[in-house]
Amino acid sequence: MRCPWCQSTEDKVVDSRVADEGESIRRRRECMNCHRRFTTYERLEDAxxxxxxxxxxKEPFDTAKLTRGIMAATKNSSVSDEQVDRIVQEIKGALKSAGKEVNYSQIGIEVLERLKETDEVAYLRFASVYKNFRDRKDFEHEVGLLLKGAPHDGKQ
Ligand SMILES: [Zn+2]
Known part of the structure; x- marks a missing residue:
C-alpha cells in the first residue's frame, strides 16, 4: 500500500480490527520509509x-490526493499527521455514506468544516486554495466570518 506521505510502498501492519459492524477490516499501517502511520480499509467488493x-x-476518489491537499494546508500548524489522517478517514466515511458520487465542492466543504474546528490558520489556507479566491476581498470576507464565529482572545 503506497504511503500517502512519502509514496513509499514498503509498510507493515501495526493493528487490524473489524470496523463498520463487521463490514470492513481497518488496518493501521506504518510506513517503513518515513515511519508515519496511515489507515486502510478492506471491504468486500468495495464500491x-x-x-x-x-x-x-468524473474521476475516482483519490485518498492520497486529499491527504496531500490537507497536509499542504496544515504544514507548520498545530495539526498533527494523525489528525490529518483522521480527517481524511472521516471525510471518506461521510462521502461514502452519502452515495456513489460526490461533487468536488462537497469534498471541499467537508474539509473546511473539519479544519475550522481544528486549526484556523489551516482552515484559511485551505479555503484560499480551494475556493480559489480571486481577490483580497473574498479572503477578508471569509476571515470576517471566521472571526465572527469564534470570538478571539486578542491574539490578532
Ligand atoms: Zn512514508
Missing part, C-alpha cells in the same frame, strides 16, 4: 466513489 469535477468530468 468505488466517484468525484464529479467542476468541468463535469
Amino acid at each position: 468505488p466513489l466517484w468525484v464529479i469535477k467542476r468541468s463535469g468530468a
Whole structure:
C-alpha cells in the first residue's frame, strides 16, 4: 500500500480490527520509509466513489490526493499527521455514506468544516486554495466570518 506521505510502498501492519459492524477490516499501517502511520480499509467488493469535477468530468476518489491537499494546508500548524489522517478517514466515511458520487465542492466543504474546528490558520489556507479566491476581498470576507464565529482572545 503506497504511503500517502512519502509514496513509499514498503509498510507493515501495526493493528487490524473489524470496523463498520463487521463490514470492513481497518488496518493501521506504518510506513517503513518515513515511519508515519496511515489507515486502510478492506471491504468486500468495495464500491468505488466517484468525484464529479467542476468541468463535469468524473474521476475516482483519490485518498492520497486529499491527504496531500490537507497536509499542504496544515504544514507548520498545530495539526498533527494523525489528525490529518483522521480527517481524511472521516471525510471518506461521510462521502461514502452519502452515495456513489460526490461533487468536488462537497469534498471541499467537508474539509473546511473539519479544519475550522481544528486549526484556523489551516482552515484559511485551505479555503484560499480551494475556493480559489480571486481577490483580497473574498479572503477578508471569509476571515470576517471566521472571526465572527469564534470570538478571539486578542491574539490578532
Ligand atoms: Zn512514508
